[in-house]
Amino acid sequence: MMKKTIALLTGGGDCPGLNAVIRAVVRTAIHEYKWQVLGFYDGYRGLVENDYAELTADTVDDLLDKGGTMLGTSNVHDPFNFLVDGQKRDLSQQALQNLHDLNVQALFLIGGDGTMRSGEQFRQLGLNIIGIPKTIDNDLVGTDFTFGFQTAVKTATEAIDMLHTTAESHHRLMVMEVMGRYAGWIALYTGIAGGAHVILLPEIPYDYDLMTQFLIERRNKGKNFSIIVAAEGARAIGGHMVVQKIRDNSPDPIRLGGVGALLANELEQRTGIDARSMVLGHLQRGGRPIPFDRVLSTRFGAAAVEAAADEEYGVMVALQGTSIVRVPLQEASQGLKLVPADHELIKIGHNLGVCFGN
Numbered sequence: 105m106m107k108k109t110i111a112l113l114t115g116g117g118d119c120p121g122l123n124a125v126i127r128a129v130v131r132t133a134i135h136e137y138k139w140q141v142l143g144f145y146d147g148y149r150g151l152v153e154n155d156y157a158e159l160t161a162d163t164v165d166d167l168l169d170k171g172g173t174m175l176g177t178s179n180v181h182d183p184f185n186f187l188v189d190g191q192k193r194d195l196s197q198q199a200l201q202n203l204h205d206l207n208v209q210a211l212f213l214i215g216g217d218g219t220m221r222s223g224e225q226f227r228q229l230g231l232n233i234i235g236i237p238k239t240i241d242n243d244l245v246g247t248d249f250t251f252g253f254q255t256a257v258k259t260a261t262e263a264i265d266m267l268h269t270t271a272e273s274h275h276r277l278m279v280m281e282v283m284g285r286y287a288g289w290i291a292l293y294t295g296i297a298g299g300a301h302v303i304l305l306p307e308i309p310y311d312y313d314l315m316t317q318f319l320i321e322r323r324n325k326g327k328n329f330s331i332i333v334a335a336e337g338a339r340a341i342g343g344h345m346v347v348q349k350i351r352d353n354s355p356d357p358i359r360l361g362g363v364g365a366l367l368a369n370e371l372e373q374r375t376g377i378d379a380r381s382m383v384l385g386h387l388q389r390g391g392r393p394i395p396f397d398r399v400l401s402t403r404f405g406a407a408a409v410e411a412a413a414d415e416e417y418g419v420m421v422a423l424q425g426t427s428i429v430r431v432p433l434q435e436a437s438q439g440l441k442l443v444p445a446d447h448e449l450i451k452i453g454h455n456l457g458v459c460f461g462n
């Protein structure tokens with residue numbers, strides 16, 4: 105086996121388990137194959153600006169349980185649209201030159217849909233790419249789960265458990281807004297795990313009249329509080345997602361946020377029940393990965409190195425069922441994996457009496 109130099113970067117929003125992947129890639133590459141491993145800082149920024157360090161086995165000690173990423177990350181740097189002095193420029197050739205000068209044979213991209221899309225563009229330019237699916241949103245095509253998602257769900261579920269006491273004591277509606285961008289995975293899993301009475305997903309636009317009726321009926325049955333979990337991308341039928349800010353320099357410039365407050369106001373007025381909202385926000389991306397994510401990250405990292413050892417490039421490692429598989433990057437970088445209308449948890453939720461707003 106020829107000695108290789110591989111490089112890795114973490115792109116997009118941070119996520120529990122990134123460090124565990126870095127550790128798994130570095131350790132497997134060094135212990136098993138004696139390869140050299142380089143890490144670029146702050147995602148594609150480091151690749152374009154040639155800001156990197158060699159990652160030796162020692163540099164990844166004590167990383168397994170740490171949130172965030174030791175390499176730093178960025179969800180605003182796109183090598184094909186790189187902002188320089190206020191102008192967007194295609195600096196992909198610069199990135200390729202840096203990799204060539206460093207004699208890198210394979211680039212490992214640990215990221216979400218934006219990172220994988222740029223990875224696919226690099227693949228088309230002839231680069232050896234291996235993708236590793238990261239995001240708390242769980243919205244990457246080709247994998248049943250991304251690492252980080254289950255940790256975010258645990259954080260959000262614990263938050264609902266805590267909201268219950270105030271909701272019950274004050275007989276209120278409590279609306280909790282969770283992340284997930286255009287996909288409702290975090291809201292769905294958290295809502296089911298936390299026993300929410302109403303779960304609102306971007307995939308199922310909600311009807312205010314129906315929700316009002318549901319909440320009043322609940323109160324009339326003597327249930328004097330309700331918990332509502334709303335995905336940040338949830339929207340009323342015929343309405344729009346609530347945009348919090350636009351980050352012009354980002355590949356996806358829209359930052360969602362604010363639907364929780366909107367829902368609390370509207371539902372308070374319509375039902376006459378005191379309502380409060382809270383936004384869980386970036387807490388969902390923080391903290392230590394739960395064991396499931398540490399194991400998944402480690403499996404992904406090890407599988408990515410095996411793919412490079414097999415010289416099978418242009419793939420993303422993925423979890424399908426209980427197996428780790430390789431899916432073509434071209435497939436994984438197409439669109440988003442949204443919650444299907446016939447998802448098992450939606451059916452189960454309906455049968456349990458949960459209102460999905462429709």
Ligand code: F6P
Nearest residue numbers: 117179239241283284285359360
């Ligand atoms: O993709 C992860 C995510 O946390 C989304 O759930 C959320 O919409 C977005 O990133 C927030 O991005 P930022 O860190 O730029 O506020």
